[in-house]
Amino acid sequence: MDTDEQLSERDRSAAPPEGWRTRSRSVRSGPGSRPRFPGRGPWRRAGVLVALSVAGVSLLSACVVQPFLIPSGSMEPTLRTGDRVLVNKLAYGFGNEPGRGDVVVFDGTGSFVHDGRSGGVLTGLLREAAAAVGLAEPDGTDYVKRVVGIGGDRVTCCDERGRIKVNGVALDEDYLLPGDSPSQVPFDIVVPLGRLWVMGDHRSDSRDSRDHLGEPGGGTVPVGRVIGRADWIGWPARHWTSLTVPEGFARVPDAPADGRGGGHG
Incomplete structure (x- = not known):
């Protein structure tokens, strides 16, 4: 049978040498190891989620639905x-093409604006990014108006009333804004095919066709410049x-097939 003295000697011999834990720790934290920093995992995951969210919103804005900040009272x-x-x-x-009465957002370059976009490239990119999520006013070439006439329509102002x-x-x-006259x-004008005659609802405060x-x-906007329809x-x-x-x-009846527009009636 083991005596108490033999047991204590065996325990001492089984114990790890002095400094073992320190050396073991230094090996684990050597050049080939990956030091762990508190909170690094959660922050990294949060960053990835934010990046994915921004990418998703940007994709949605570019292809499906884009928020648009109304910059003036021309559509009141x-x-x-x-x-x-x-x-x-x-x-x-x-x-599908824009119809009469639709409220549309369009790029007025070449129709309402002939000088192109202003500002530097970086400024333009930052503005576009903010405008894409409705946080900034749209570029100076973007407009929101109501379609009054489509290609082939004859639009006239005004009748006896x-x-x-x-x-x-x-x-x-x-x-229309109460108190405003139609024009x-x-x-x-007979609207050329593939173009639109657009006007603001606040006629006395709208720069339009x-x-x-x-x-x-003649003040008309190419259908190809329409960004989309304002639905909500x-x-x-x-x-x-x-x-x-x-x-x-x-x-309103459709325009005659010859594209010369309707009569005065």
């Missing part, structure tokens, strides 16, 4: 300064609503 009372609308970028895919006529039919524009500027009558294209007001919450086509446009 339908859209107010500071409203954020959601622009449906798929609305005019698969052969001061109303705009499209293909001979007078529009009852109850969406103080007379015009008579009327302001570019004497320029190439997403912010502020008290303005939440969908944007629908006013009923008056349903009475």
